[in-house]
Amino acid sequence: MKYYYTIKEIIKKKKKIINKKVRIKGWVKYFRNNLFLEINDGSTIKNLQVVLKKKNKEKINIGITIEVLGKLIFKSNNKDIEIIPLYIKIFGKIDINFFNNSILQNKYHSLSKLRKQSYLRFRTKIFSSIIRVRHNLSILIHNFFCNKNFFYINTPIINNYDTEGAGNMFNVTTLNIKEKYKNYKKDFFGCKANLTVSGQLEAESAMLGLCRIYTFGPVFRADNSNTNKHLSEFWMVESEVMFFKLNKIIKLSEKLIKFLIKKILINCIEELNFLNNYNNNKLINLLNNIINNKFIKISYNKVIKLLNNYKKNIIKWGDDIGSIYEEILFKKIFNNNIPLIIYNYPKIIKPFYMKINKNNITTKSFDILLPYIGEIIGGSERENSYKKLFLRLKELKMNIKNISWYLNIRKLGTIYHSGFGLGFDRLVQFITGMKNIRDVIPFPRYPKNI
C-alpha cells in the first residue's frame, strides 16, 4: 500500500484501488450527523467522505487536521466513493474561540472578509481554486516560452534608475529618514535605490546575447491607486525578441493568451466550473469566446474615429483610451467580447523606448484589451538607433546617467527587436472571473494595506 494518497489521486485511480486500504491526510470540512466527515487536502476542489461506524473516541470539530486509514468503497449509487475508517488519528486540534472568530467557520463569508484574514484564505474552496489556477498558469507560461526556445531571465528587483511613465517607485534604503535627504552616497548601495517598476531594460540587454527571452517576476508601483485592478506589488511577464517587428510580436502575444486559456480549460476544468457557477455561468463561455475568435486588430486612429462616430467629440486625438472608452468599445461598438488589439498609439502617451513611426507622431506600439478588465498586454517595437533614443530622452528631459548602459547596447550590434509585458495577476483575474485583483494573489499589497 502506498503510504498515503492525495484525494486527487484517489479520485483518478478509484477503479484500481476500490475495496483496498487507503490512507489520506487533510482537514475536516464538514461533519454531519455525528457520522459523516468530509475531508479536503487541497489537492483538488473535491472532498472525500469518511463514514464513521460508531462515535469517534476523540472529539471531532470542523477545521481539525486528520489522518484516516480505511477501506475505499463505492456508495450505494455505485459511482461516488467514500472511506470506511479502520483507524483515525487527529493531528491538529483547533482553539474553538479562535476558530469562531476566523473565516474557517462553516459559513458564507464575503470576499473582503476573507481578504482580512488572507493567511487563512487558502483553506476556502474559492481561494484554493484560484490559487490552483494561478499555479497552473505560471507553469503554462514557462511551457509556452520554453517550447518556442525562449530563455527565462531573472531581472533585478532593486535598481537605480527611473523608467518614467511606469509609475512612482518605492525607495530602498538603510538610512533613516533624516539621513536620507543628506547624502545617498552613505546609503547601502552608495546611491539612490528603488524597487523596480519593470524588468524591461535588463531584459533587452539579456536578449542581445540569447535572442529570445522572457522574464516572470514581481514589480512594484508606489501609485496611490485604489481600484479593483491595481496592486502595489504584482507579477509581470515580459518578453523581448530579436528580429521581430510589430506584427510578429502582436501575433506572439495573441498566441500566448490563447495557449494559456486553452490549456487552463483542460488542466483546471473543475475549478473553472466552480468559478463559472460563482459568475452566473458566464465565465466558461467568455473564455471559449477568446480562444475561438481572431482578436480584432485596429489602429489607434481608427479607434478615435469609431468613438467619435459613436458620440461626437467624446475623445480627442492624443488622449489615452481610458476605461470609459474601453467599455464603449466592448459593449456598444463591437459588442462581441472579442479582445481588441490597438496599435500605433501617439508617442505623447507612450514611453521613451518605443520606436516612432516615420510620421514622427505615432509609435510602433500595441495594447491588447480584454473585455471587463481592459489592458492586459502592452508592447512595441523598440527604438534601436542610439541617436534617436538619445534625442528622445533629451526631449523628455529624462536623466540618462543611470541608463547609459541601456543606450550603449545600441552601439554594439543591436538590430530591430520587439517586446511586450503581460500583467499576470490581471490575467488570473480575467480567467477566474474575480471582480477584485486582490482576490487572485495570496498576499495582496495595496495602499494602506500590508
Place this chain on the structure above:
RNA sequence: UCCUCAAUAGCUCAGUUGGUUAGAGCAUCUGACUGUUAAUCAGAAGGUCGUUGGUUCAAAUCCAACUUGAGGAGCCA
C-alpha cells in the same frame, strides 16, 4: 488622490420622525440521532452599535474628523 455609499453578535443582516433592558437566521457550546451532503430537533451562551470628539434631559439613530470597506474616476499592468 477625487466623487458617491456603507460600518450593529463569529458571519449575513433588521433596528420606525432621537425615547424602557439593541433583535433574527446561521455558526458555536450542551444534549438527542446509523445514510447525512446548507442535516434536523431541544436548550444555552454571545454586543462599549468602527474610533474620537460634539449637539441633546436622552444618541446605534443627528453633526464633524479619522480609520476601514464597496462602486465609479484618474494613474497604469
